[in-house]
Amino acid sequence: MARTITALKVQKKNAQRINVYLDGEFAFGLSRIVAAWLQIGQELSDEKIAQLKAEDAVESTYQRTLHFISIRPRSEKEIIQYLNKIGLDAGIQEKILERLKAHDWINDQRFASQWVENRTLYHPTSKRALRTELFIKGIDQETINEAIANYDEEQNAYLAALKMLHRFRNLPSFQFQRKLYPFLSRRGFSHETIQSVIQRLWDEIQTENQNCAETEETKEWK
Numbered sequence: 001m002a003r004t005i006t007a008l009k010v011q012k013k014n015a016q017r018i019n020v021y022l023d024g025e026f027a028f029g030l031s032r033i034v035a036a037w038l039q040i041g042q043e044l045s046d047e048k049i050a051q052l053k054a055e056d057a058v059e060s061t062y063q064r065t066l067h068f069i070s071i072r073p074r075s076e077k078e079i080i081q082y083l084n085k086i087g088l089d090a091g092i093q094e095k096i097l098e099r100l101k102a103h104d105w106i107n108d109q110r111f112a113s114q115w116v117e118n119r120t121l122y123h124p125t126s127k128r129a130l131r132t133e134l135f136i137k138g139i140d141q142e143t144i145n146e147a148i149a150n151y152d153e154e155q156n157a158y159l160a161a162l163k164m165l166h167r168f169r170n171l172p173s174f175q176f177q178r179k180l181y182p183f184l185s186r187r188g189f190s191h192e193t194i195q196s197v198i199q200r201l202w203d204e205i206q207t208e209n210q211n212c213a214e215t216e217e218t219k220e221w222k
Contacts (some may be wrong), residue, residue, distance in 0.1 A: 002043040003027070008035065016063075028052075031059045054092075061088060062096050066105070075111045077138025112139050112147035124156035126188030157189045157197045169205055176202060 007021035011029060018035040020027050022044065030038075034056045044052070061083070068074065068082050079100065083093045100106045112134055119125050125133075127148050134144045161180055168179045177198050184194045 002045050003049070005038060005040050005042045005044065008038060008040060028056075030056045031063070034059050057089075058092050058095050061086065061092065062099060065096060065100065069100075069105060073111050073114045075108055075137040075139060076106050079106060108139050109143055109146070111137070112143050116147045116151060120151075120156060120159075124160035124187070126157070126190070126193075127151055127153050129188035132188075153189065154193050154196060157184055157187075157193050158200065160184060160187055160189075161197050161201055165201060173202060 003022040005020060005022060006024050007019075009019045009021070011017045011019055016032050017029050018032060018038075019029050020035065020038065027049075030052060034052060064086075065079065065082065069079065074082075076097075080093075080097070083096060088096075097106070115134060115137070116130060119130060119133075130148050130151065131144055134147065135141075139147075161184060164180065164183055168176050171179065180198050180201070181194055184197065189197075
């Protein structure tokens with residue numbers, strides 16, 4: 001049984017959706033993209049209405065997924081978990097994944113590279129920890145290996161320790177090591193790397209203190 005479109009109105013709370021009225025009554029809402037070709041006076045069969053609703057389900061979820069991945073980069077596994085959480089029909093989920101891949105929104109190589117870069121900048125950690133994190137995100141071993149191939153573990157341990165140095169720089173040697181060691185260990189760095197970094201930082205502090213003392217002594221003689 002065909003029904004006639006009698007009104008098409010933009011939703012008050014969401015300008016990207018259109019309310020469709022059939023035979024003078026509200027029938028359903030559609031995204032602007034799906035409703036783009038509808039016109040007042042157009043007749044819709046039951047089959048066409050079902051098709052429009054199915055297209056809207058895909059489009060609406062696709063837009064929600066785009067918002068999900070706009071918050072931060074996501075791996076393919078994370079996106080699939082998100083779609084599973086929504087409770088989508090398998091066919092709709094597949095269409096969304098295909099569309100995301102076609103527009104290069106799913107790219108695990110890029111994701112892994114960005115993850116490692118982010119860790120280097122904001123939360124330096126060990127290669128072992130990175131491997132675990134990326135594995136949990138669903139990244140395959142070959143891609144993980146490529147992402148961390150040039151990752152300088154000792155330099156990142158040094159950068160991590162620098163973020164805490166202001167707390168410990170005035171401590172005696174033993175306490176200095178006792179504080180920094182567990183901090184770096186929790187980030188997955190090896191014993192050898194930790195010891196090397198602690199010694200490097202301690203030597204730098206001693207050199208800095210010595211230079212400051214010599215500067216003060218020079219000022220007193222002037």
